Amino acid sequence: MKKMTYIALACALALTGCVTTEGGSASGLSAVVSALNTTGAVGSGGSKTENKVGAAVDVFKAVTVSDEELKSVALQYRAYGDRTEKLAPPNNKYAQRLERLTRTHVNEDGLQLNFKVYLSKDVNANATADGSIRVYAGLMDMMNDQELLGVIGHEIGHVKHAHTMSAMRTAYMASAGRKAVAASSGTAAKLADSELGALGEKIFTSQFSQSQETESDDYGLAFMQKHKYNVKALESAFRKLASLSGKQGGLDQMLSSHPDPGSRADRMRDKIGGKK
Structure with a gap:
């Protein structure tokens, strides 16, 4: 099961090129690692391995969401x-x-x-x-x-x-929005007001x-x-x-x-x- 965590993590990191947007100013690797750290997908111990796999897979799906x-x-x-x-x-x-x-x-x-x-x-x-x-x-x-x-x-x-696109992607991957992506097969979904409020806070409190x-x-x-x-x-x-x-x-x-x-x-x- 622990091996599956690293497979999911590797898949997410392999997609970092997809999140480097016009201008090349954002690091896809940083965005994914930040999201994985926030969700707890990167860590030690085996008692929560399944949760880590799930979080890594969620981020994998979120990172593939298109700019549009x-x-x-x-x-x-x-x-x-x-x-x-x-x-x-x-x-x-x-x-x-x-x-x-x-x-x-x-x-x-x-x-x-x-x-x-x-x-x-x-x-x-x-x-x-x-x-x-x-x-x-x-x-x-x-x-x-x-x-x-x-x-x-x-x-x-x-x-x-x-x-702004890079900031949105990073915040989206680290927020409840990634769960909505996972539930809708990798497509951005409609978010509740509470989720939108949390998303905005992540965007505008980051530098x-x-x-x-x-x-x-x-x-x-x-x-x-x-x-x-x-x-x-x-x-x-x-x-x-x-x-x-x-x-x-x-x-x-x-x-x-x-x-x-x-x-x-x-x-x-x-x-x-x-x-x-």
Whole structure:
């Protein structure tokens, strides 16, 4: 029976090439090992061997779920988030401002994007694999239009370079979603609200890698250059975040999941030729 555990584990690891998505920024091996550790499929002792086999097989099935199927899971999560967060209605001033800024970017770089505002004082923005980008009112209050566009460009970069897809796959494999995959023969299934909530927590409490954040920062700068926006705005956006570090609770989520904004501001300054 123990041998079967290692066979199932080997099969899961053999598929790691399938989870390396566009941009090559995520490690399939890391994703699978993380999921197996979370489920208890990697460990010692023989008393729970059958459970370990089952967990490894579940991950084996989850890792084969296609990007399109994971996008459908992301859509489910966003629908859940839009129900549970305070979503700005179309006639709200925040929603109108965001629509004005993003109306020409819904098909940016071959993507299908949608933008909405959460009426929260949190200073945050995030993106998911389906192309949904959510901006929080607290961030909009802090940023001028050009700075906000810089942050939006950064979030688009996470979608374009498939960082969001990699994060979704890792979270899905480590969540109850993998059980739904197992029950539906390797196809992403409809999740309950409790499962979607747990999935979102796994996605947004985990960090993108330093290289992924750098790649998205560079994409954001290129986005600003492409559309002839103020290229210094992304630097100033990071300066604002750095100045509020440790002063406002609403920043906790963004700062805990992103590299030091002061260093990122310096890097943007250097890239546009503004070295001190």
